[in-house]
Structure formats: structure tokens, C-alpha cells
Amino acid sequence: MKRYYGAAALSLILGGNTSLRYNDNLKCLSNNTIYKIILSKDKDTFPYVNIFKDKIENNLSASFFKSEDRKKAKEHLKALLDNAEDLFIYDKFINKNQKKFIEFAKECFPEKPLNILFLSSNKFSQELCTELKKINQKWEIKENKYSTINNKYSGLHDRYIIIDNKIQIILTSGIDNLINTKKDFTYIIKEIEYQL
Secondary structure (H helix, E strand, O other): OOOOOOHHHHHHHHOOOOOOOOOOOHHHHHOOOOOOOEEEOOOOOOOEEEOOOOOOOOOEEEEEOOOOOOHHHHHHHHHHHOOOOEEEEEOOOOOOOHHHHHHHHHHHOOOOOEEEEEOHHHOOOHHHHHHHHHHOOOEEEEEOOOHHHHHHHOOOOOEEEEEOOOEEEEEOOOOHHHHOOOOOEEEEEEEOOOOO
16 A cells, blocks of 8 residues: 555545554455445455446445424435336335325326336235326326346336336335335446346
8 A cells, every 4th residue: 555655645544543554455454444345356255346347336325314394305316217118117015105106296297208117916905006197197007017027027126216227226225215204215326237
């Protein structure tokens, strides 16, 4: 590290009260950082994180504690959904929480033709389909036909929205908690990592 950074810079990076020495190896140095990792372009065993392919990733996320306003999250999700042609929705509680989902669709889905897709094992109720069509007659609500998505997303805990098979939004506590502020809410956005 000494060959890359002077004493002042190293002190700022590692913190002023460190007992590390300039000749300590990278693994030792990584243990004194917040994330405990070393970025690499070719290694992928921990503590190395391969910047080109690794399960440990740097994704965009937002978290809200209960009672926190979700306006910015809704605006962000609306912007992500705005140009969508296909939205795959996986939420095993969607029929139970359909009123909140309908509110989410009214606020965030684009006002244009849109394919809203679901798993055959997680069908939308007829009531939910009818309510969605009332919002926009140009929306098509139908079963997803991509076997890659069907196999990958069946029986999961988290809730997912896939935008045009390019972007994955993971909702860790359900779409209903985006609308209802009685519980915490977190979403994670990442690029799709598989091919259809």
C-alpha cells in the first residue's frame, strides 16, 4: 500500500487510529475496511470480489424504515417503468394485497400499452385483472411464457419486477409495503444476469 499512498492518504483510507503497517498484506488490510473485501479482475475467492463476475455485487438500493415517506421510491420506480413494454411481476401475496398493488399500478405504471406478466403458479385473480384493465384498457395481463423466468422465480420469498427482461427490481418486503408505511421497505435494482 505504501507504494500507492502516502502516510496521510493511508491514514484517511484506513482511519487515523489503525495499527496497520505499510507492509501488511491485502487480506490483513481488507479486514480493517468497512466491507472486508478486495476488488479484483481475476480472483473470486473471498475476500476477493471479481469486478466482472461475482455473487457479491454493487447494486442500487433504497431502504425505508416504518413511517418513512416513500415518495422518492415511487418516483424512482415510476421512472424505471416508464418506457417498459413487458413487466413480469412475482409476488406470492399479490392477490391477498391486491388493493395496494392496484394503487401501485395507478401511481407507477406507464399510461401506454403494456404487457403485465405473471407465473402460472402465481396467477392474478380475475378481480385483480379486471381492476388493472379499468386503469388502462391497453394493458394486457397474461401468463409469462419465458421458461427461464418461470423456473428461476417460482416459489421465492422476495418479490420481483422484471422490466423488459433487462432490469430486476427486488422488493424484499412486498409491493404493499411500498404503499403502506406501517412496515419497513427495501428495494434493490440490478441488471438481469441471465439470457432468455
